[in-house]
Amino acid sequence: MSELTSAPQTSATRVEERAVPRRRSVALLRTLSVRIASALFVLWGTITVTFLVLSVLPGDRATILLNITSGQVIERTPAELAPINAQYGFDKPIVEQYLHYFWQLLHADFGFSFELQRPVVHIIAEQLLPTFTLAIAALLLAWIIAIPWTLLTAGRNRRLAAFGSAVETIMAGLPQYWIGILLLIVFAIALRWFPVVGGTSLLGTVLPAITLAIPLAGFIGHAIRGEFERSMQQPFVLSARARGMSLAGVRWRHVLRHALIPAITLSGWAIGNLLSGAVLVEAVFARPGLGNVLVNAVSNKDFALVSGIVILISFLYIVINLVVDLIYLIVDPRLRGRA
Amino acid sequence: MTTHLTDYAGPRTQRAGWQLPVSVLLSGIVALFFIVAALTPGALATHDPFATDLYRALQAPSWANWLGTDDIGRDLYSRIIWGTRQSLLIGIGAMAIALFGAIVLGFSAALGPRWLAEPVNRLLEILLAFPTLLLALLFVALLGPSASSLLISVGIGTAPGYARLVRAQALQVKQSGYVEAARALGHPWHRLFIQHIAPNVFRPLFSLVALGIGQSVVWASGLSFLGLGVVPPSPEWGALLEAGKINVTVAWWLEVLPGIAIVLVALSFTQIGRYIQQRAEGEKR
Numbered sequence: 001m002s003e004l005t006s007a008p009q010t011s012a013t014r015v016e017e018r019a020v021p022r023r024r025s026v027a028l029l030r031t032l033s034v035r036i037a038s039a040l041f042v043l044w045g046t047i048t049v050t051f052l053v054l055s056v057l058p059g060d061r062a063t064i065l066l067n068i069t070s071g072q073v074i075e076r077t078p079a080e081l082a083p084i085n086a087q088y089g090f091d092k093p094i095v096e097q098y099l100h101y102f103w104q105l106l107h108a109d110f111g112f113s114f115e116l117q118r119p120v121v122h123i124i125a126e127q128l129l130p131t132f133t134l135a136i137a138a139l140l141l142a143w144i145i146a147i148p149w150t151l152l153t154a155g156r157n158r159r160l161a162a163f164g165s166a167v168e169t170i171m172a173g174l175p176q177y178w179i180g181i182l183l184l185i186v187f188a189i190a191l192r193w194f195p196v197v198g199g200t201s202l203l204g205t206v207l208p209a210i211t212l213a214i215p216l217a218g219f220i221g222h223a224i225r226g227e228f229e230r231s232m233q234q235p236f237v238l239s240a241r242a243r244g245m246s247l248a249g250v251r252w253r254h255v256l257r258h259a260l261i262p263a264i265t266l267s268g269w270a271i272g273n274l275l276s277g278a279v280l281v282e283a284v285f286a287r288p289g290l291g292n293v294l295v296n297a298v299s300n301k302d303f304a305l306v307s308g309i310v311i312l313i314s315f316l317y318i319v320i321n322l323v324v325d326l327i328y329l330i331v332d333p334r335l336r337g338r339a
Numbered sequence: 340m341t342t343h344l345t346d347y348a349g350p351r352t353q354r355a356g357w358q359l360p361v362s363v364l365l366s367g368i369v370a371l372f373f374i375v376a377a378l379t380p381g382a383l384a385t386h387d388p389f390a391t392d393l394y395r396a397l398q399a400p401s402w403a404n405w406l407g408t409d410d411i412g413r414d415l416y417s418r419i420i421w422g423t424r425q426s427l428l429i430g431i432g433a434m435a436i437a438l439f440g441a442i443v444l445g446f447s448a449a450l451g452p453r454w455l456a457e458p459v460n461r462l463l464e465i466l467l468a469f470p471t472l473l474l475a476l477l478f479v480a481l482l483g484p485s486a487s488s489l490l491i492s493v494g495i496g497t498a499p500g501y502a503r504l505v506r507a508q509a510l511q512v513k514q515s516g517y518v519e520a521a522r523a524l525g526h527p528w529h530r531l532f533i534q535h536i537a538p539n540v541f542r543p544l545f546s547l548v549a550l551g552i553g554q555s556v557v558w559a560s561g562l563s564f565l566g567l568g569v570v571p572p573s574p575e576w577g578a579l580l581e582a583g584k585i586n587v588t589v590a591w592w593l594e595v596l597p598g599i600a601i602v603l604v605a606l607s608f609t610q611i612g613r614y615i616q617q618r619a620e621g622e623k624r
Contacts (some may be wrong), residue, residue: 038464045465053477166362173606175557177564177580178598185591196588276470283565295565298480306480314468 031329039322046314047105050307051098062090064301065114105311111304115297120308123293128312130200131282131289135274137205138212139267145217146263150224151251154259155232165225172218176277180211180284197286208281215277216270220263228259268324272317363614366607373604376423386414388421388574397590407592409583415592419600422574427552427604429490429559429575434551436494437501438544444498445505450513450536463506466499474499475558479567486575489568493558501547505540512539546616553608560601576601 062084063076085091089100104111110120153164187207188196198204231237232255240250279291286292290309297305376383385405392412400407406416448459466474475496482488512518518535526534556576562568563577571582576597583593 041461042465042468045461046468049465049469050477053481056481169609170606173553173602173609175561175598175601175605177561178602181580181587181594181598185587185595189588189591272468272470276472279472279476280561280565294476295567298476298567299484301480301483303480306477310469310473310477313470313473317470318468 028329032326035322035325035329039318043315043318046318047102047311048098050310050314051101054303054307055094055097062088110308110311113297113302113305115300115302115305120304123305124290124308124312127288127290127293130287131275131278131291133200134205134208134212134278134281134287134289135271137209138216138274139270141209141213142216142220142270143263143267145213146221146224147256149217150221150228150259151256154225154228155251155255161225161229165222168218168221168225170218172215172222174215174218176211176215177280177284179214180208180281183207183211184284200288204285204287208278208285208287211281211284212274212277216274219270220266223262223266224259227262228255231255231258234258265324265328268321271320272313275313275316362610366610366614369603369607370611373423373427373600373607376420377427378424380421380424384414384417384420386417388413388418390414397586399590400592400596406596407590409590409593410586415579415596418574418579419576419597422576422579422597423600425486425569425573425575426556426560426577426601429486429493429569430552430556430604432490433493433497433555433559434548436491437496437498437551437555438547440495440498441501441505441547442544444502446509446540448502449506449509450532463499463502467503469496469499471496471500471558472561475562476567479562484567484570486569486573489559489562493555493562496558497551497554501551504547505544508543509536509540512536515539543616543619546612546619549608549612549615551612553605553612556608557601557605 062081065084065088066076066080082091089097092100101111108121110124112118113120113123116123149164149167153160155161184196184207188194188198194207195201195204198207232251236254237250240254241247245253275290278289279294281287282289282291283295290313294306294309296302297309380388390413392408395404395408395412396410398404398408398412404414404416406414406419408414409418444459444463447455448463449456451459469477473496475492478492478495479488482491513536518531521531521535559568560575560577560580563575564580566581569575569578571578579597580594583590583597587594
């Protein structure tokens, strides 16, 4: 950490400066541990909320389970229900069920999917990669769209900025599923550039990734633009210009760097949104992944699978935001005082 | 999603001239059209939305059927018009639930006594870790697919985001000079709340109403599109999209045009909401 943050010091100041980094690193450690503790707390909270929501289910869970696995909706006798209740532990008090579930989760055991008759962990492990690939591709693509767009339109004349901002608002407001349908119809059905059902191939990933990237590019562009215009007013712009740097050079080398900071924070938030947005996009493109599994699990009331996927996505979201926070703490010493 | 957009909105410089009243005017006209369609669909529709005509199945848009027909010959334009009521009602209902939850949570987090504010703040932190769609899906799983469960799920799913906005607004008012001055004058807390805090917290919420309706319509239609909301014979917009999915390779209009209705509602209500927000902020300066 010290290599990253402490600037080279002259020998005259070194003696008195020596005490300061140690105090700083204590402060950093304290801030770090507070952040990590609060992330753990939120993680515990999401697990608990998910468990509570799904355990207040109206109707007897064993009956639902039996009806779904057998495909008929009838009243069940206690004799039929007893083994199911014993197998899934529905007959135990709710606190015990909760503790048992929590204990399982600590051992990376997400329970058993009665719809697919397989452990939830196996299903998730299979489906996570296509969805994660899609989310990362979309995030990269959103940045690739947003940076040139803002660089071209922000901080110039009023008309251009107004136009750029309006386009961003519209992009951010478009529903993902509708963008997906449009792209599918134009590029896959009419022009035949891409397969209609692409699977997880590289070519089949292009349209879903663009679909997720367009609204996100609107959000990221909006964040960059705000900071960009603020930074254009800073004295360093004038001083760089006075040194003879071209305007384009200042925008590209100085202002853009400042402008990216809020957009990086936004990207941490975006991961969670991309993973859940993938639910809709995977449905549009009939693409395998967590989203498709989740939709089926929701409509079949396969609770172990639903809660497993929801907890996993929230977990990824919390961890990624924690990492983004920690990177900031390391990169920007000004934030260390605040917890 | 727009909640986040406003969160990250940059500085509102004086030259925010891009939101010309023209765009607000257009949004108003669009919103009015859909409100009329929701109130008196019969006046705007050209056909019976449920009348089938197998000889005219999957017709492209034409003079006879402005937006084409579906796979059993029903007129798409009339179906979209008749679907407006349900789509908007779900949007309004979800917004009402979300806003009610947001006000309760946001107020108690910002203004409540310590024993209440602390746990509510923690709860908000937890709820904000769920992406909107996931939180909504959790409740759809619980309640099963139907219009009313859709309304509740979308309302609960979008509530935490609004609660954060309400909390920020209430905190800002609470810490403002005029409230401090009133407290220094010895006003009791209920008078402080009624005369000073509530009016200044509630006024900006009007913009949230418009924003919330637009966003709720989008989320609700999305869930219906997944087959987890209103089911297809109904002309609800998401259900129209869901029903057209099979014929997407031959009849583009069945997927594109109901989507345009959703986009128009979302954009126009959002635009109106942001305009109200700007006006409210302008008054403060």
